[in-house]
Each structure stands twice: as C-alpha cells, then as structure tokens.
Amino acid sequence: MSNQDQMKKAAAEAALEYVEDGMVVGIGTGSTANHFIDLLAKMKGRIDGTVASSEASAERLRGHGIPVLDLNAVGPIPLYVDGADEATRHLHLIKGGGGALTREKIVAAASERFVCIADDSKLVNVLGTFPLPVEVIPMARSHVGRAMLKLGGQPELRHGFTTDNGNLILDVFNLDMTDPVALETEINQIAGVVTVGIFARRPADVLILGGKDGVKTLT
Numbered sequence: 001m002s003n004q005d006q007m008k009k010a011a012a013e014a015a016l017e018y019v020e021d022g023m024v025v026g027i028g029t030g031s032t033a034n035h036f037i038d039l040l041a042k043m044k045g046r047i048d049g050t051v052a053s054s055e056a057s058a059e060r061l062r063g064h065g066i067p068v069l070d071l072n073a074v075g076p077i078p079l080y081v082d083g084a085d086e087a088t089r090h091l092h093l094i095k096g097g098g099g100a101l102t103r104e105k106i107v108a109a110a111s112e113r114f115v116c117i118a119d120d121s122k123l124v125n126v127l128g129t130f131p132l133p134v135e136v137i138p139m140a141r142s143h144v145g146r147a148m149l150k151l152g153g154q155p156e157l158r159h160g161f162t163t164d165n166g167n168l169i170l171d172v173f174n175l176d177m178t179d180p181v182a183l184e185t186e187i188n189q190i191a192g193v194v195t196v197g198i199f200a201r202r203p204a205d206v207l208i209l210g211g212k213d214g215v216k217t218l219t
C-alpha cells in the first residue's frame with residue numbers, strides 16, 4: 001500500500017469512532033471511502049445498515065454483507081462518511097473526482113453529521129486547483145459549458161464517462177473560488193446543471209486528515 005493510501009486508511013479508521021450501535025451510516029464514494037467500507041465490515045452487525053452514494057459503493061458494501069438501504073426508506077441519517085478532492089480549514093470541499101457528486105450531495109444533505117476523510121495532501125488554502133466537476137443533463141452540455149466560460153472557467157467534457165444518473169460531467173479549470181458559497185449558489189442556478197461539486201453551503205462538520213505524523217481532526 002502506498003504512503004498516501006496508508007494515510008487515507010488511517011483517516012478512515014479514525015472515522016469509525018463516529019459510528020454508533022444501531023445507526024444507519026451514509027457512505028461516500030472513492031478510494032478513501034472504500035477503506036472506510038472495508039473497515040466498517042468488521043462492525044457490520046452493530047449498525048442498522050447503510051445508504052450508498054454510488055452504485056460502486058453499494059456493490060462494495062453488499063460484497064461485505066453490509067445491508068444497503070433506500071434513502072427513501074430511512075429518516076434523517078445520523079452520520080455520513082466520505083472523501084474529498086480538496087478541503088479547506090473552513091471544511092469547504094470539492095468533490096466529484098469520481099463522478100458521484102450528485103448522490104453524495106443528496107446523502108450529505110440528508111445527514112446530521114458529515115465526517116470527511118482524506119489524506120492531508122487534499123488540504124488547501126483556497127479551493128480550485130482541482131478542476132471543479134459539474135454534473136449536467138446531456139442536452140445542456142454546450143449551454144452549461146458557455147456559462148462556465150462566462151464565469152472565467154475552462155470546461156472540459158469528461159470523455160467516455162456517464163454518471164450513475166445517466167448524465168455527463170464537465171470538469172472546469174481556473175475558476176475563482178475565493179467565495180465558494182457564492183459560486184456554488186451561482187452555478188446551481190444554471191439551467192441544465194444537476195449538481196456542482198462545491199460542498200460549501202453544506203460543508204463537512206468534521207475533517208479527518210491522515211498525514212505522515214498521524215491523524216488530525218478539524219471541526
């Protein structure tokens with residue numbers, strides 16, 4: 001396992017402390033969330049089940065024999081654990097590098113506590129070095145692309161990729177993200193945008209970062 005992977009795993013392990021008996025746990029997507037899923041398998045008898053943010057995570061959970069529930073069949077979720085592509089000290093995030101941003105944003109919104117897990121290379125002062133994923137309805141691809149250009153961004157279609165919802169992803173470079181709450185709101189309002197990968201209106205509640213000197217927690 002690479003050093004970076006060990007740091008991701010350490011962050012995932014620390015997040016297990018937030019899991020309580022009888023909980024339904026929201027589960028994110030990606031390599032860090034996969035560590036969390038694998039670790040959660042050891043305590044699967046103690047939780048009531050999970051809500052998955054992607055088909056890939058649902059499949060991995062079921063592979064461990066962990067029940068995956070329909071979000072419509074559960075009430076508010078007490079805990080959501082997921083990774084991020086970038087995170088700030090304000091716990092604002094960029095997500096969607098794996099294309100799962102829409103379901104991630106839904107599960108995060110339905111959750112009382114969002115614990116974000118990452119290796120510490122993801123911590124930045126200002127979001128935006130990582131290109132911003134935007135999920136778009138296919139017929140709106142060009143329209144949304146032009147809107148991104150007007151905002152000062154450089155959109156690139158993620159070729160050959162379709163989301164779990166049957167949509168496309170535009171990865172947008174060079175956007176000014178000094179005010180991520182305002183930018184999230186603005187992009188959300190463009191017709192044809194399903195979800196923007198800025199998680200600032202609903203930031204994480206806890207950020208656990210794995211580093212070479214151990215795990216640090218920001219709240």
Ligand SMILES: O=C[C@H](O)[C@H](O)[C@H](O)COP(=O)(O)O
Pocket residue numbers: 028029030031032033082083084085094095096097098099100101104
């Ligand atoms: O769509 C994917 C998710 O937002 C992931 O949480 C994000 O891309 C981070 O993934 P990883 O844990 O593999 O770095």
